[in-house]
Amino acid sequence: MKKYSFINQEANSNIKETLSKDLYFIRGIAIALVALGHVIGNRDSGIRQLYDQDLPYMGWIYNFIYTFHMPIFFIISGISFSIFSSSNNSYTKFINSKFIRIIIPLVCWAPIYYIFRTFSGSIKFSLTGLIQSVIYPNFIFWFFHALLLATVLSFFLIKKLSSKTIYYII
Incomplete structure (x- = not known):
């Protein structure tokens, strides 16, 4: 069976190495955002539970991070699967x-x-x-x-x- 890939099978290792580094960088940012989301927390957890009044913009930042912070890991995994795994x-x-x-x-x-x-x-x-x-x-x-x-x-x-x-x- 032919393996389909986002990059050509004959692509040199430099392209794959660059993509690998880029994916690690994006994953690092995603990990930091997950940690930040958990530190901020919702009204019942994180630093937001410590205050009677919600901290300015914390709810918005929390909601923004939670719109994509886990899907990005699946996207990175899917790209890595496509580029680096072999269906053979x-x-x-x-x-x-x-x-x-x-x-x-x-x-x-x-x-x-x-x-x-x-x-x-x-x-x-x-x-x-x-x-x-x-x-x-x-x-x-x-x-x-x-x-x-x-x-x-x-x-x-x-x-x-x-x-x-x-x-x-x-």
Whole structure:
């Protein structure tokens, strides 16, 4: 099956390296905006909960950041998927790469976050809850589950559907 890409297959590595650096830069800005959005918070969280009167423009900034801060990660992931992954890979090779890049960080960080939440008193510890922190898209880790589903589904559709139109829709 022919692999469609935003850049030509024969493109030199300098173009891919530049794109990779640009994507890392954009991702860094997006990470900073997510952090800023959480610091500002809504009326029940973040610095806005500390004041009787809402801080000037904080609600507007919060709402603005929340209009795009998570979709930008999916857009970056989609562009990276298009440029740097190969539809010639086997399902096994692709799933292994996603396991290393998505599942292992999830399995490492979700239990740590769960334990911190139990120490803070916001939830009660249970072994079931600890296991569920990895399996279910809870807390801040919903993104890992959604990204895994989106990338595996996209890879499967690209392998099964050879239409260039379908590729660009995905």
